[in-house]
Amino acid sequence: MLDFKLTTPQREVRPSDEETYDLIILGGGPAGLTAAIYAGRARIHTLLLVGPLPGGQPANTDVVENFPGFPEGIEGPELAQRFVAQAERFGVQIVHDSVTGVDFSVRPFIVRTDSATYRAHTVIVAMGAVPRRLGVPGEDRFFGRGVSTCATCDGFFYRDKRVVVVGGGDSAIIEGLYLTRFAREVILVHRRDQLRATQIYQERAFANPKMRFVWDSVVEEILGEKTVTGVRVRNLKTGESSVIEADGVFIYIGMEPQTQIFAGQLELNERGYIVTDRYQRTSVPGVFAAGDIQDPRYRQLVVAAGTGAIAAMEVERFLEMYPQNHQ
């Protein structure tokens, strides 16, 4: 069945690097787009830098079943597309560009991309999190060539093949189940003896005849000469090593925030997440953060959207209360 997605902005915007924006939002996932919807409706002069994945993590998710208002569930990409369309409707300038550096020590703040430098009185940082890597031999060499973190992108290449999925949370199970549409067998390697995933996903995984489980085990190496031929795993209880033959490896061991460019400028916690208070304020007045980049605990779509709304409403207050910042 064919479908057609229009995720690109309706109008390409040539943002001006001459003018100073009231607000620049970094990141076009649920948090950033919700912030954009609120900012647009508040008529705040806003620029949104979408980043590498328009719509954010939902764009990379098969089906979303826990976002209120969609009793049948909704395809992640469809939901992502709706977020983008809604933000556009309220007049926010959207640019498909990624931030490469910031300077929060000057006013107005400076935001740099590959091709331009922008200035803004306030910033909402909502760049989310990226899939964590295993950090084992073979992983970098085969990334994009047998090692993947995107089942919807790459599942097709594993038709009738054997794949290993690493992880035991919701993503590992959801994407593992998705891969059973293509693969002959999906072997899930998990470090514990039970899954962490939501019960309803566990039930589906155990009921699927193509899914097999290797418990108490970690992947220590991705094997292969020219292509992936398998993984070497170690059982944490027995200490024994063994090899699982496979043509591909999908890694779903959680996410981590990409906050390197904020180091030394915003307070980060020991795991690299941006520290925020209940008003989504960061350690720099005028800089707010929302979504997974500041949330190591819940990492839910609906929570990300909620914190995006809070951040935008706080931006509005900030701009009102600091008229000298708002020229």
Place this chain on the structure above:
Amino acid sequence: MPLLNEEIRQEVSRFLEDLPGPVRLVMFTQEFECEYCAETRQLVEEIADLSPRITAEIYDFQADRAKAEELGVDKIPAIAVIGAQDYGVRFYGIPSGYEFSSLLHTTRSVAAGKPDLSDATLKVLGGLTKPVHIQVFVTPTCPYCPQAVVLAHQMAIASPMVRADMVEAMEFPHLAYKYQVMGVPRTVINETVHIEGAAPESMVVAKLQEALKNN
């Protein structure tokens, strides 16, 4: 039965409003239409219906051999997106799913005849003396892929030395095999240099220069 539903037709109409110049979607199929050839033909016809500045031209890959060779089209279904001139922008395989966005985005850029690239990139592309062929392998379900496709197409618009293809990996498994595509997007420059994932503009430029050094 139309491919584009009413909702998306309206979005596309809005997107294509005030197109800055005329665009020809030159599509190649054949008498016994290949997998997705019929749908690709129908798609370009439906898009052409939504804008007075877009025309669909349908050719037969076998019967119109000369036309295919003139445009360098070597497989079908194929779409050449041609504006004031032929910039070397091609789509091989149906641009469905996320690639529909690539097709429309690229169509706007071709209509304008102006690439959306940084000055540094334009300078490098302006100085090219050897031909560059960029192939971007995609699947329609890959949200990261349009970024790589659109960037490659912008480079083709910027320089007469660059031609850029979207290649839908599922429809051309022999090419996916030849170029060892196991993940998308995968960009192949002049057969020699590969990029995994949607890379930033500056990195693609660096890889392009690397490819030219190898030649």
